Amino acid sequence: MDLSDFEADNSVSCRLSSSIPDVCKTEDCCLGIDEAGRGPVLGPMVYGICFCPVSRKEDLKNLKVADSKTLTEAERENLFLKIDEAKDFVGWALQILSPNTISTSMLQRAKYNLNALSHDAAIGLVQHALDCGVQLKEVFVDTVGPAEKYQEKLSQRFPGVEVTVRPKADSLFPIVSAASICAKVARDHAVKSWKFAEDLGEVDTDYGSGYPNDPKTKSWLLKHLDPVFGYPQFVRFSWSTAQTLMDSKAVAVHWDDDEEDGEKAAARQNNTSVLSYFNRSKPSELSHTRDTHRFFTERKLQSINTL
Amino acid sequence: MTTKKKRSVHNDKDSWVVIAPDSALDTGRSEEGDPSFIKLKSPATGSSSLYLFGCGDVSVYEVKAFSEDFRSWFIGQTVQRDGRLLYVTPIDPLFLLLPYISRTTTEGKFQPVEQMVMDEDYPGCTRLLLCKHGLDSLHHVADEKEVGGSKFHRYNQEKTLEWLEKKVQRTVSTLKKSNISVGGGVKSSTFVRVKQEDATEEDYLRYAHGLISEYISEDLSKDLLKHLQLPEISSPKETEPPFKKRKLSDKPVEAGEDYTKFNSADFTRKPPKKMTAAQKSLAKVDKSGMKCLSAFFSPKVKQEKN
Numbered sequence: 098m099d100l101s102d103f104e105a106d107n108s109v110s111c112r113l114s115s116s117i118p119d120v121c122k123t124e125d126c127c128l129g130i131d132e133a134g135r136g137p138v139l140g141p142m143v144y145g146i147c148f149c150p151v152s153r154k155e156d157l158k159n160l161k162v163a164d165s166k167t168l169t170e171a172e173r174e175n176l177f178l179k180i181d182e183a184k185d186f187v188g189w190a191l192q193i194l195s196p197n198t199i200s201t202s203m204l205q206r207a208k209y210n211l212n213a214l215s216h217d218a219a220i221g222l223v224q225h226a227l228d229c230g231v232q233l234k235e236v237f238v239d240t241v242g243p244a245e246k247y248q249e250k251l252s253q254r255f256p257g258v259e260v261t262v263r264p265k266a267d268s269l270f271p272i273v274s275a276a277s278i279c280a281k282v283a284r285d286h287a288v289k290s291w292k293f294a295e296d297l298g299e300v301d302t303d304y305g306s307g308y309p310n311d312p313k314t315k316s317w318l319l320k321h322l323d324p325v326f327g328y329p330q331f332v333r334f335s336w337s338t339a340q341t342l343m344d345s346k347a348v349a350v351h352w353d354d355d356e357e358d359g360e361k362a363a364a365r366q367n368n369t370s371v372l373s374y375f376n377r378s379k380p381s382e383l384s385h386t387r388d389t390h391r392f393f394t395e396r397k398l399q400s401i402n403t404l
Numbered sequence: 405m406t407t408k409k410k411r412s413v414h415n416d417k418d419s420w421v422v423i424a425p426d427s428a429l430d431t432g433r434s435e436e437g438d439p440s441f442i443k444l445k446s447p448a449t450g451s452s453s454l455y456l457f458g459c460g461d462v463s464v465y466e467v468k469a470f471s472e473d474f475r476s477w478f479i480g481q482t483v484q485r486d487g488r489l490l491y492v493t494p495i496d497p498l499f500l501l502l503p504y505i506s507r508t509t510t511e512g513k514f515q516p517v518e519q520m521v522m523d524e525d526y527p528g529c530t531r532l533l534l535c536k537h538g539l540d541s542l543h544h545v546a547d548e549k550e551v552g553g554s555k556f557h558r559y560n561q562e563k564t565l566e567w568l569e570k571k572v573q574r575t576v577s578t579l580k581k582s583n584i585s586v587g588g589g590v591k592s593s594t595f596v597r598v599k600q601e602d603a604t605e606e607d608y609l610r611y612a613h614g615l616i617s618e619y620i621s622e623d624l625s626k627d628l629l630k631h632l633q634l635p636e637i638s639s640p641k642e643t644e645p646p647f648k649k650r651k652l653s654d655k656p657v658e659a660g661e662d663y664t665k666f667n668s669a670d671f672t673r674k675p676p677k678k679m680t681a682a683q684k685s686l687a688k689v690d691k692s693g694m695k696c697l698s699a700f701f702s703p704k705v706k707q708e709k710n
Contacts, residue, residue: 325483353474387449387622390614392584398468398491402443402452404420 100193100286107141108197108294108330112222113283114190115181117229121188124150127235128226129272130219133280135211135241137307138336139314140288142199144192144218145280147272148231153186154271162274166267170285177282180275189279190225192218193287196333203335206354215241220254227255235259237273239266295329297321309338324348419484421477424492428458428465441467442528447503448618452526455500456492461534466495497538498545498567499619504529505546505559506624514549514556517542564624565631568616572632575612586611609634 103111128148135142149157160179168176180187194214202209219238227233236255240247240262248262263269267277288307293300301320305313318339321328324347332339393399428439439458446453456465468491475487504521517539523529532538542548544567546557579586587603609632617625629636679687 351474387617390618392611392615393468393618397470397472399471400446400453401467401469401490402454404441404454 100283100290103141103193103195103287104290104292107195107287107292109195110198110218111193111195112190112225113193114225114229115188116184117188117231118149118184118186120150120153120186121148122230122232124152124232125234126232127151127154127237127272128223128231128233129266129270129274129276130222130236130238131267131273131277131280132215132218132239132241133277133284134288134307135215136309137314138309138318138333138338139196139304139307139331140291141196141284142194142215142218143280143284143287144194144215144222145189145276145278145283146191146219146222146226147180147187147189147275147279148226148233149187149272151234156183156186157271157275160271160275162271162278163268168278173278173282173285176275176278180278187275188226188231189276190222191279191283192222193283194218195330197330200330200332200334212242216247216250220251223251223255223258233258236261237266237270238262239273239277240264291331293329293331297329309336318342319346322346419479419482420486420488420490421479421484422490422492424456424465425494427463427494428456428492430459437461442531443526444500444528444532445503445523445526447499447620448622450503450621455495457531461531462536464495464497464500464532464535464538465492467492495619496541497532497535498541500529500532501538501542502545502564502624503621505542505557506561506564506621507559512558514547514558516554517557520557561627565628568620568624568628569631571616572609572612572628575615576608579608579612584611606634 100113102113126148127150128146130144130146132145133143134140160176160183162176162180180189199211199214202214203211219241223233223236233255236251236258238247238251238260244262244264248260251260251262252258261270266273268274291302301317303313304317305311307314309315315338318328318332319342321332322342327334327343327347328339334340334343388394389399437460439456441454441456443452444455445451454467456467457463458465470489470491472487477484477487501517501521504523505517507520517533518530521529521533542557543563545560545564547560547563549556549558585603586607613625613629613632613634616628620628626636
C-alpha cells in the first residue's frame with residue numbers, strides 16, 4: 098500500500114483511494130464501512146470503505162475476506178493485495194485521521210468528540226464514493242456508539258440509500274470485512290513506518306501495539322515525555338493515558354478555557370470572594386487606592402515595582 | 405523602537421521581554437554608565453514603581469507591563485513562564501519631581517532644588533536632577549529666583565495647573581489623532597465605533613484628565629478638574645445600598661394564596677388503601693386496653709391523668 102500521500106504530511110487528515118471500477122458506475126452497488134485504530138493512544142485512526150456491485154457479492158466472498166481481527170498481519174496483507182487486484186469490480190477508499198487531527202479536534206475549545214469525528218469520516222467517505230459516480234444502493238456499517246441513532250443519522254444524510262448499522266458488521270458482511278482489511282492494513286503501515294516530524298534524534302520504535310494497556314506502549318510513553326512539549330505528534334494527547342502522564346510528569350500548563358472550580362480560579366486571579374461584598378466594612382487597603390484609568394486597564398497595562 | 409531580550413538559562417527572574425526606545429538603550433558613551441532600572445515614588449499613588457534611567461541619567465522612562473492571564477514566552481530555545489511584555493516609554497521628569505516640589509508649598513520659601521528633592525525611602529530620586537529636561541522646565545510649576553549665580557525655587561499651584569491644562573489639551577489632540585474611544589458607553593478598547601462623532605469634547609477632556617491623573621496626586625487631580633471647569637461626577641461605585649431592608653408596610657405578612665384547602669376534610673377523604681396481609685392480621689388484633697402510640701407524645705394525656 099502506498100502511503101506516501103499521508104507521509105508527506107502526517108499531521109493532517111489524508112484520503113487515499115483506488116480507481117473506481119466502471120461497473121460500479123452503472124450497476125447498483127453495496128458499500129461497507131469499518132475503522133481501524135480507534136482505541137490506541139499512538140498513531141492514526143483509519144476509516145475504510147469498500148464497494149462492489151450487488152451482483153458481485155459472491156465473487157467477493159470467494160476472495161475469502163474475513164474479519165480483520167481473526168487474521169494475521171501477513172494474511173491481511175495478502176487479502177488486501179487480492180482486493181486491490183480485483184480492480185474490475187471492487188473499489189476502496191481510506192481516510193487516515195492523524196493522531197494530531199484527533200488530538201486537536203478533541204481538545205479544541207468547541208469539543209469535537211471521537212464519535213462525531215468517526216461519523217464525519219464515514220460520511221465523508223460515502224460522499225466521496227457518491228461524488229465519484231458509484232451507484233450506491235446499500236451501505237453496511239460497523240457501529241460507533243448506539244447503532245439505531247447512527248443508522249438514522251446516516252439514512253437522513255443519504256436518502257435513497259439503504260443503511261444497515263450493526264455491531265460486528267465486519268464478521269457479518271463480506272463488504273465490511275473487506276473495508277476493515279483495507280483500514281487495518283493502512284493503519285499497520287502508517288504506524289510501522291511513522292516518520293516523526295519532531296527532531297527526536299534516535300527514536301525507540303519499539304512502542305508495542307499502541308494500546309494504552311500494552312506495557313511496551315506505556316514504557317515508551319514514559320520514556321518520550323518532554324516536560325515542556327509533552328509528546329511527539331504521534332501520540333494522541335486527548336487520550337487519558339497521555340494526559341495522566343503529562344499531569345504527573347510534565348510542567349503544568351494553564352489554558353484560558355481550563356475548568357477550574359470557582360474558589361481556585363478566584364484565588365489565582367486574585368479576585369475578591371463574593372462573601373466580601375456582604376461585609377459592611379471595606380478592607381482598609383481597598384478604600385484609599387484610586388482605580389487605574391481605563392486606558393490602562395483596557396489595555397492590560399500595569400505599573401510594576403519589581404522585575 | 406527595538407526589542408531587547410535579555411536571557412539567562414539559569415534564572416527565570418533574570419529575563420524579560422522589553423520594548424524600549426533606542427534612546428533608552430543608547431550605550432555609546434561608555435563612561436556614563438549603562439541604563440538602569442530603579443524604584444521611585446509613584447507621583448499618583450506614592451507607592452514604589454519601577455522606572456528606567458537612560459544612559460548617563462539624561463532621561464527617565466516609565467515601565468509598564470502588559471500582563472494577561474495564561475501567557476508565556478518561547479524565547480529561542482527556552483520557555484519563559486512570565487508572559488509579560490514590558491514597555492519602556494519616556495516620561496516627563498517634572499511629573500516625578502512635582503511631589504517633592506509641591507511638598508514645600510507650606511514653607512513658602514525659595515529653596516535650591518537639591519534641597520527639595522530628597523527622599524530617604526527613594527534615594528534614587530536625586531538622579532532626577534540630572535535629567536536635563538526636568539530641570540529646564542521647573543519654571544512651569546515653580547517661581548524662580550536667581551541669587552549669586554545659583555537658582556532658588558518655590559512651588560506655584562497656579563502655574564502647575566496651567567501646565568497640567570496644557571498637558572490635558574495635548575493629550576486630547578493625541579487621543580483624537582489615535583482614534584481612541586473615549587465615550588462613556590465604550591468599555592472595551594477592542595470595540596471599534598463606526599461613528600466617532602458621538603464622543604463630545606467633554607468626553608475627551610475627562611478622558612485626558614483621567615490619563616494625566618495617573619501621574620499626579622489625588623488632590624492635584626481634583627484641583628485640575630476644577631481648573632478645567634469639569635463638574636465632578638460621583639462614581640456609581642461609591643453609592644452603596646441602604647444598610648437596612650426597607651419596610652414596605654407595618655401590616656403583618658400574609659400568604660398570598662390559600663394552601664389550607666389541601667388539609668381540609670375533602671382532601672383527606674381518600675378511598676381506603678388496600679392493606680397487606682400483615683397489616684390485615686394486625687388490624688384484627690384485640691386492641692382493648694392499649695394506648696395509641698401518639699398518646700405518649702400528647703400533652704392532653706397528662707391532663708387526663710391528673
